[in-house]
Amino acid sequence: MKLATLRAGKDTTAAVLVSDDTAYLALPYPDVGTMVADPQWRRTADSVVSGQRSANGVSASAAELTALLPAAGKVICCGLNYSEHIQEMGRELPEYPTLFAKYADTLTGARDTIDVVGSERVDWEAELAVVVGSPLYRADEEQALQAIAGYTVANDVSMRDWQNRTLQWFQGKAFDATTPVGPVMITPDEVEGDFEVRGYVNGELVQAGNTGTLVFGPAKLLSYISQFTVLRPGDLILTGTPGGVGMGMKPPRFLQDGDLLTTEIAGIGRLENRIRLHHNDGRATYSAPVTSTATN
Amino acid sequence: MKLATLRAGKDTTAAVLVSDDTAYLALPYPDVGTMVADPQWRRTADSVVSGQRSANGVSASAAELTALLPAAGKVICCGLNYSEHIQEMGRELPEYPTLFAKYADTLTGARDTIDVVGSERVDWEAELAVVVGSPLYRADEEQALQAIAGYTVANDVSMRDWQNRTLQWFQGKAFDATTPVGPVMITPDEVEGDFEVRGYVNGELVQAGNTGTLVFGPAKLLSYISQFTVLRPGDLILTGTPGGVGMGMKPPRFLQDGDLLTTEIAGIGRLENRIRLHHNDGRATYSAPVTSTATN
Structure with a gap:
């Protein structure tokens, strides 16, 4: 699985790369750092991926990447x-x-x-x-x-x-x-x-x-x-x-x-x-x- | 003004030293770092000090000091x-x-x-x-x-x-x-x-x-x-x-x-x-x- 942190308006969102790396699906976390702190994050991501609808996706080329771990403690x-x-x-x-x-x-x-x-x-x-x-x-x-x-x-x-x-x-x-x-x-x-x-x-x-x-x-x-x-x-x-x-x-x-x-x-x-x-x-x-x- | 971070059960609280440095009064912040991030903290502390009742205080010798800035970013x-x-x-x-x-x-x-x-x-x-x-x-x-x-x-x-x-x-x-x-x-x-x-x-x-x-x-x-x-x-x-x-x-x-x-x-x-x-x-x-x- 490939995960990114994307800009989403004024906020950010964690996202998973799907469809042969051509699109991102948003995940219910503000960034990848927050995501990995949830022990259930893989299950959540799996369910988003398995339930994916193309309407939800952002094309990988259009996605605005921001710092992967904007709140890293160390x-x-x-x-x-x-x-x-x-x-x-x-x-x-x-x-x-x-x-x-x-x-x-x-x-x-x-x-x-x-x-x-x-x-x-x-x-x-x-x-x-x-x-x-x-x-x-x-x-x-x-x-x-x-x-x-x-x-x-x-x-x-x-x-x-x-x-x-x-x-x-x-x-x-x-x-x-x-x-x-x-x-x-x-x-x-x-x-x-x-x-x-x-x-x-x-x-x-x-x-x-x-x-x-x-x-x-x-x-x-x-x-x-x-x-x-x-x-x-x-x-x-x-x-x-x-x-x-x-x-x-x-x-x-x-x-x-x-x-x-x-x-x-x-x-x-x-x-x-x-x-x-x-x-x-x-x-x-x-x-x-x-x-x-x-x-x- | 002298400010400390005290243990308070499982939590912590910011506190101000009063009465010739013999007692602490709790302030409505979890620690001194969080406190100073509020631009109004001095006003808040002043009002706690001016309204102090001895019943609110913890004697300085009994107070349990914890890290002053437990969540310092840098x-x-x-x-x-x-x-x-x-x-x-x-x-x-x-x-x-x-x-x-x-x-x-x-x-x-x-x-x-x-x-x-x-x-x-x-x-x-x-x-x-x-x-x-x-x-x-x-x-x-x-x-x-x-x-x-x-x-x-x-x-x-x-x-x-x-x-x-x-x-x-x-x-x-x-x-x-x-x-x-x-x-x-x-x-x-x-x-x-x-x-x-x-x-x-x-x-x-x-x-x-x-x-x-x-x-x-x-x-x-x-x-x-x-x-x-x-x-x-x-x-x-x-x-x-x-x-x-x-x-x-x-x-x-x-x-x-x-x-x-x-x-x-x-x-x-x-x-x-x-x-x-x-x-x-x-x-x-x-x-x-x-x-x-x-x-x-």
Whole structure:
């Protein structure tokens, strides 16, 4: 099953992809994160699918995708996780995963424009991401595997100038609405083997990696994280990026205003995000009260 | 005004300290974070205080304090921020704040026992923390100052073994229910000048610093963070710790099972947390669904 979060007027709705991936049917949840928190969500989705009428559907091409998990409680990312890339850099494989955190505000939709204010070194990081489906605390790998609700595509877009201002990466990784996630979450029963993760800039392939070469695969990561903090349904774990980021190129290459960033995992789908760079003119732009967990 | 979050049966309630700090009166909000999100909260609190009857009060000594902000959307911490400490280490003052993130799950109450599983290098970091009272996005320092709901005491208890496993500190900083916050939030109108921050282990003074020596004071920090991510009412910013942490001692000193960690800021209050260290026996302890934003 493939699930998405769609815009629906001022609100959002979870939806399931049907009819050979050509149409979405709305589900009675505001988003995929809320959906997976309901232990009965599969039964609900099955009944919507089996009772489907074409009148209910939205064509996949017309559907407006928004952030898959707009209210994720935790978004935890792993760095330095592709063994091929680590070894080609001449480093030893790490004993522990390098982890850092973001917030739901960092996430955005699969087709959304990514507006970046005040960075001149915007880089890409194509990644497989894992949606947590059941609570996990001090879980072993088998329990962690069972707790995976599904897999999705993410790009951990990184403001390298901010990331490297200090030793801690957080500030370069947590710009609001800069990490696209989607277009769908695919459930584990539809997954066969490993994933091919690819990143493109203006159609040019810049990154490729196979998740079979992850040092810490999804179950290992979830188990490890759950040793110190509880994971809940709708939390999102980004598994790291393969070689080919702009910062590593000689000379380094960064995203330019107007570039199209494409992130693709065969079998799940593709993110297509236009990059817009905005100069920080130093003028404070205090916006009126922000009431949503805004992704726009 | 001094505000706290108290346990009230299975629930929690925001409360205001009255009668020369000897009693709490319950306020119609589940916690201080929810309270500050209501633009009318001061009026509500004023009317509760002016209409107070002793029958409504809970004596301060009997009140059960819980995490001040159990549902904080963002808990962002600053490292390396006390200029005296930086200079005594022979380093230059930083141009940018070193920032890292935690989650509400990391927080715990002012008198709660801190149970740590699987770390043998548990260290202390006494800190002033700032509660955000209004939405902030790309705000200047004056706007940031106006958006401060109040100040509180925190201890960024750090699992140094986990913190130093990789370059990113997050995993050693985000153990569930290990960062005590409270006992109260004091509103800015009651604050005069800078704060003296002190940390004690079993009554022995180990840390002391004055927030007048912060490289990035509260308003600077909030303004800086708001350049990349929105801050909302109830978010919490930890401002960093002065010299005297256990890791910096020769030889290094860490908290032992049964130690009493005291964190104090004159004019705000004192955290008193007993430390309990638990061996990680490697046995997965999958707990049944965790439904709250648990701090216990």
